[in-house]
Amino acid sequence: GAVVSQHPSRVICKSGTSVKIECRSLDFQATTMFWYRQFPKQSLMLMATSNEGSKATYEQGVEKDKFLINHASLTLSTLTVTSAHPEDSSFYICSASNREPYEQYFGPGTRLTVT
Amino acid sequence: AQKITQTQPGMFVQEKEAVTLDCTYDTSDQSYGLFWYKQPSSGEMIFLIYQGSYDEQNATEGRYSLNFQKARKSANLVISASQLGDSAMYFCAMEEYNFNKFYFGSGTKLNVKP
Numbered sequence: 432g433a434v435v436s437q438h439p440s441r442v443i444c445k446s447g448t449s450v451k452i453e454c455r456s457l458d459f460q461a462t463t464m465f466w467y468r469q470f471p472k473q474s475l476m477l478m479a480t481s482n483e484g485s486k487a488t489y490e491q492g493v494e495k496d497k498f499l500i501n502h503a504s505l506t507l508s509t510l511t512v513t514s515a516h517p518e519d520s521s522f523y524i525c526s527a528s529n530r531e532p533y534e535q536y537f538g539p540g541t542r543l544t545v546t
Numbered sequence: 547a548q549k550i551t552q553t554q555p556g557m558f559v560q561e562k563e564a565v566t567l568d569c570t571y572d573t574s575d576q577s578y579g580l581f582w583y584k585q586p587s588s589g590e591m592i593f594l595i596y597q598g599s600y601d602e603q604n605a606t607e608g609r610y611s612l613n614f615q616k617a618r619k620s621a622n623l624v625i626s627a628s629q630l631g632d633s634a635m636y637f638c639a640m641e642e643y644n645f646n647k648f649y650f651g652s653g654t655k656l657n658v659k660p
Contacts (some may be wrong), residue, residue, distance in 0.1 A: 537590065
């Protein structure tokens, strides 16, 4: 099956700093990438959808200036958490889709801890 | 209204037995897809099975099958011959193709007992 990687897998940062998380589709071209956030013992929450070469579409309640998403190529999307706060600590998961056959391939996730 | 409903927060099943995880959905989109994912304690999401709204036959993937009842808007996951490694969270999800939306259920934690 298709492989999606995320880097880093785990990151600890101080309040006020910015953190960039990379999501890569390793063996296929992803026309669409999704970014999710998962709170402990809760389901995934879709944060935004990004199509290669265009601006991301953010879900209601997600601050686009805080969570910057760039989908510069068909194999790479980045999520930058700007001016991180402790409440941003979470598990962030990306997924990639090439729309055939509508499957999403999930990355392994990135655990962000803001101190 | 909830788009995806998983009514079983936790389930136990004896090893080698079959188990059904419930999922109901709500959509007005005529074209949609239904997914099941497994999330072990490591956190990664593993795709298990997919059912398209126009697929007439129930999807099967190895020990996984999806009991798709369109009129009842249910998409239950059946795991046959449970294994200890099946212990994990299971999420049902739906993608609305015309509305371009994706929804996850709240998940069911499955524990397989030896």
